[in-house]
Amino acid sequence: MAMHRSVAAGFAAVLMTVGAAAAADPAAIKEACVKNTSWTAEACECLAGKAKSSSLSSDQQAYVVAILAEDSDGAKKAEAALTVPQFADVSSFLVNAGTDCTGD
Numbered sequence: 001m002a003m004h005r006s007v008a009a010g011f012a013a014v015l016m017t018v019g020a021a022a023a024a025d026p027a028a029i030k031e032a033c034v035k036n037t038s039w040t041a042e043a044c045e046c047l048a049g050k051a052k053s054s055s056l057s058s059d060q061q062a063y064v065v066a067i068l069a070e071d072s073d074g075a076k077k078a079e080a081a082l083t084v085p086q087f088a089d090v091s092s093f094l095v096n097a098g099t100d101c102t103g104d
Contacts, residue, residue, distance in 0.1 A: 025052075025061070026048035026049065026051060026052040027048070028065045029044075029047060029048040029051050029061065029064055029065055029068065030044045030045055030047070030048035032065050032068035032069040033047055033048070033068050035069070036068055036069060036070055037068065039101070039102060043101045043102050044101075046097075046100070046101035047097050047098070047101050050093075050097040050100065050101065051064055051093070051097070054093060054097075055089075056089070056090060056093060057086065059078055059081040059082055059086070060078075060082065060086055060089065060090040060093070062074070062078040062081075063075060063078035063079060063082065063090055064090065064093070064094065066078050067094070
């Protein structure tokens with residue numbers, strides 16, 4: 001439970017401070033996750049799979065890549081393309097997929 005809160009808090013902090021555009025594909029999501037998080041490769045693969053099978057738009061997926069890659073400029077660009085509901089959906093996706101994929 002504490003790990004769940006830290007994952008959620010970490011994503012929330014990143015989402016609030018970083019604002020994205022990168023290739024919105026599962027391989028890019030997995031690569032950014034493996035490179036910039038402490039998650040296992042399996043957890044990152046899970047996140048990429050969930051992004052692929054989700055209803056996230058390409059702009060939302062680009063935002064996920066930029067957030068994970070710590071690409072502030074790219075995140076700002078992708079965020080600007082999102083509506084408020086889309087931003088809320090991608091934020092929820094990150095928290096929920098993070099919990100599902102890490103088991104925390």
